[in-house]
Structures are given as C-alpha cells and as structure tokens.
Amino acid sequence: MLKKDVNQEYKGPVSVYLKQIGEIRRLSKEEELDLWQRLEVCRDKKALLLEKEDEESKKELESLEKEIDSIQHKLVKSNLRLVISIAKRYYNSGVPFIDIIDEGNIGLIEAVKRFEYKKGFKFSTYGVWWIKQSIVKEISSKRHIIRFPMHIARLIKKSIQTSKVLTQKLGREPTTDEIAKEMKIDRKTLSYIMIFTQDTASVDSFFKNSDNNDMTSIIEDKNFPSPHQKAFMDSLRDTLTEALKCLDEKERTVIISRFGLYGKEAKTLEDTGKELNITRERVRQIQIKAIKKLAGLNLSKELKSFLWD
The missing domain is CATH 1.20.120.1810 (Four Helix Bundle (Hemerythrin (Met), subunit A))
Known part of the structure; x- marks a missing residue:
C-alpha cells in the first residue's frame, strides 16, 4: 500500500x-x-x-x-x-x-x-x-545536468555495462563494491561524487542507473590522468567540505561515516548507529534528511569549476 x-x-x-x-x-x-x-x-x-x-x-x-x-x-x-x-x-x-x-x-x-x-x-x-x-x-x-569529459563518460558507460552483466549473472542488483571489483577500479572517488547524485534513493541505484555523457556520477580509473585526478579530488573535497556545512553535527557524522569520507572506512547503518548510540533505522532517516539537504544546494557552479566540457 x-x-x-x-x-x-x-x-x-x-x-x-x-x-x-x-x-x-x-x-x-x-x-x-x-x-x-x-x-x-x-x-x-x-x-x-x-x-x-x-x-x-x-x-x-x-x-x-x-x-x-x-x-x-x-x-x-x-x-x-x-x-x-x-x-x-x-x-x-x-x-x-x-x-x-x-x-x-x-x-x-x-x-x-x-x-x-x-x-x-x-x-x-x-x-x-x-x-x-x-x-x-x-x-x-x-x-539539471552536468556534462562530463569524454574519458570520464567512457568510464561511466563501462560501469553501466558491468552493472548490467553482474545483474544478469547474480540475479540481483550488484553492490558498488562488486562493480568496482569487476572493473578493477578504486572506489574512493565514487564515495565523494555520489553525494551530489542523491535524492532519497540508494547510493547504488544512482551509481548504476546512468545514461550516456550527461551524468552526475564519476569513478576513478587507472586511465584517469594522475595530475588531473589529484586536482579533481582536491577541488571536489573542498566543495564537499563547503556543502557539508549546511548539515548539523549528527547529519555530518552520519554522511561521513556511511560514505567513508575523508579517508574513513565506509560503515553500515548498524555500525554507524552503534557509534552514535542510535538505531539503524534512525541512522537511515538522518541519512535521507541529510542527502535531501545536499541535493537541494545550488552546487552546479562549484562543480562546473573543475568539470570541463
């Protein structure tokens, strides 16, 4: 119902x-x-x-x-x-x-x-x-769409195809870790950029459900040029830090814990709940509320400053 x-x-x-x-x-x-x-x-x-x-x-x-x-x-x-x-x-x-x-x-x-x-x-x-x-x-x-450069778009397309293949193979939605392992890529960059692709949907769904070049997700790959990668990550980290200021202390803690930001290991709802002494359901509610706040921010200019056409 x-x-x-x-x-x-x-x-x-x-x-x-x-x-x-x-x-x-x-x-x-x-x-x-x-x-x-x-x-x-x-x-x-x-x-x-x-x-x-x-x-x-x-x-x-x-x-x-x-x-x-x-x-x-x-x-x-x-x-x-x-x-x-x-x-x-x-x-x-x-x-x-x-x-x-x-x-x-x-x-x-x-x-x-x-x-x-x-x-x-x-x-x-x-x-x-x-x-x-x-x-x-x-x-x-x-x-609103953010256009990504072609080399990133190719990686995104590769991730979509990998997700489809794993779905057919596993008979269920593959997790982000499973996709990353199959593609032999590092998941760290994804942890940052996925913050800006969320509404109330799960992290994995927005990562997998992307289309052509006009996407709001990005993944790290060994083919990504190192100097560009470092500059990208530095700028993205600064933008994320600024964005998190709109959240209260508990919301920031939940987001950082759940997404494994700033070098921390991503934690489950249950582990995050134990850390904050609240239930896993309460963690989920706080996460959804925080993501709604982040999704409502006007961050397009900041993001576009380090994403080129």
Missing part, C-alpha cells in the same frame, strides 16, 4: 491506476513458475524456428510469438505492485508520480523479457534493477 499522503495528493489517474492494480489477483508461486517454464519452452522453440525459412515454420513462428506476448503480459501484470513499491522511493524526486510509475512499468517489461528462471533467481529480486534503471533515467533526464 502507498502512504496516505501519496493517495491523498493524487485523486486522478494515479488513484484510478492504484485501484486497478489492487484488483488484480496475485499469482501463486506455482502459477508464476508455470508461466516462466512455458515462456522458456516457447523461447527455445522460437530460436529453432528462426533458423527455418519455409512457410509452415513462419506461420508457427507467428503463433508462437503471440503466445510469448500473452505469457509475458500475464507476468508483467502480476508484478505491477513491485513497480509501485519501488516508485514510492522516488515520490519526492520532482517528477510527476504517474510518470515515475510509467517508466517503472517499462523497466518491468524489459526485466520480464530478459529473465531466465533456470538460473534459480527470484524474479522480484532480478526485476528491481531494471525498474530502478528505467525510473532513474527518467528522473535524470528532467534534472
């Missing part, structure tokens, strides 16, 4: 849509598994038919594609609630909630097309990444 304030604000299309989704019968695990198995069989048959060119095979292929579409439609329909649960996290992103839902549904469709049940993963775990990717691309396209 959506929070009360979300339902109250949207009395039109969103309310109608949520009501429609609520009326959809959920498939049992057995029913959904049966659909995935049938879909797999159909895909295998399609692959064989595509190699043939006789008329009978073409007719069979046409019938098979209709069956595939029908099965995929049922699977998408049965997982629409998953999109809503993820879309809620981006409710305050500045993009109309109905648009966020629409983009999430596009991601869900893509996930259904790509999912391979034989690998033994849960679809809900696998589908989250594709839904988030689609939503964040929509949000990013409607935000």
Whole structure:
C-alpha cells in the first residue's frame, strides 16, 4: 500500500491506476513458475524456428510469438505492485508520480523479457534493477545536468555495462563494491561524487542507473590522468567540505561515516548507529534528511569549476 499522503495528493489517474492494480489477483508461486517454464519452452522453440525459412515454420513462428506476448503480459501484470513499491522511493524526486510509475512499468517489461528462471533467481529480486534503471533515467533526464569529459563518460558507460552483466549473472542488483571489483577500479572517488547524485534513493541505484555523457556520477580509473585526478579530488573535497556545512553535527557524522569520507572506512547503518548510540533505522532517516539537504544546494557552479566540457 502507498502512504496516505501519496493517495491523498493524487485523486486522478494515479488513484484510478492504484485501484486497478489492487484488483488484480496475485499469482501463486506455482502459477508464476508455470508461466516462466512455458515462456522458456516457447523461447527455445522460437530460436529453432528462426533458423527455418519455409512457410509452415513462419506461420508457427507467428503463433508462437503471440503466445510469448500473452505469457509475458500475464507476468508483467502480476508484478505491477513491485513497480509501485519501488516508485514510492522516488515520490519526492520532482517528477510527476504517474510518470515515475510509467517508466517503472517499462523497466518491468524489459526485466520480464530478459529473465531466465533456470538460473534459480527470484524474479522480484532480478526485476528491481531494471525498474530502478528505467525510473532513474527518467528522473535524470528532467534534472539539471552536468556534462562530463569524454574519458570520464567512457568510464561511466563501462560501469553501466558491468552493472548490467553482474545483474544478469547474480540475479540481483550488484553492490558498488562488486562493480568496482569487476572493473578493477578504486572506489574512493565514487564515495565523494555520489553525494551530489542523491535524492532519497540508494547510493547504488544512482551509481548504476546512468545514461550516456550527461551524468552526475564519476569513478576513478587507472586511465584517469594522475595530475588531473589529484586536482579533481582536491577541488571536489573542498566543495564537499563547503556543502557539508549546511548539515548539523549528527547529519555530518552520519554522511561521513556511511560514505567513508575523508579517508574513513565506509560503515553500515548498524555500525554507524552503534557509534552514535542510535538505531539503524534512525541512522537511515538522518541519512535521507541529510542527502535531501545536499541535493537541494545550488552546487552546479562549484562543480562546473573543475568539470570541463
């Protein structure tokens, strides 16, 4: 269920849509598994038919594609609630909630097309990444954009591709550490720049869900020229220090601890909570509040001063 304030604000299309989704019968695990198995069989048959060119095979292929579409439609329909649960996290992103839902549904469709049940993963775990990717691309396209130089853009594209490959391999969202390890890169620069790419979404989601050159994330790589790297990090550290002044003491402590800033090791919600003698949930709340403050700052000029076109 959506929070009360979300339902109250949207009395039109969103309310109608949520009501429609609520009326959809959920498939049992057995029913959904049966659909995935049938879909797999159909895909295998399609692959064989595509190699043939006789008329009978073409007719069979046409019938098979209709069956595939029908099965995929049922699977998408049965997982629409998953999109809503993820879309809620981006409710305050500045993009109309109905648009966020629409983009999430596009991601869900893509996930259904790509999912391979034989690998033994849960679809809900696998589908989250594709839904988030689609939503964040929509949000990013409607935000102020910082252009990055081509060598950085190439690294970003590489990280996106690595994330996709790991998602397919692991059947879930890869962590930032897993992506960094796969790419054989240092994660330190990412810890700094990710501060400026956040709303209420997770750090990993914004890192992975990026598109072409117009991104608000950056990663360190051995191909990044050392002099430029040092100058970049020095300027970025100064900008970050200035930005953190808008936070109160506890918020600063949480951000520094969670992101592993200023040479410190990044800590979990639980470890940060122990350090501050508060619950992990309270740490999460403070982190979200702090990130909202940072996201609302007018930092574009400062960032552009060391990012060149």
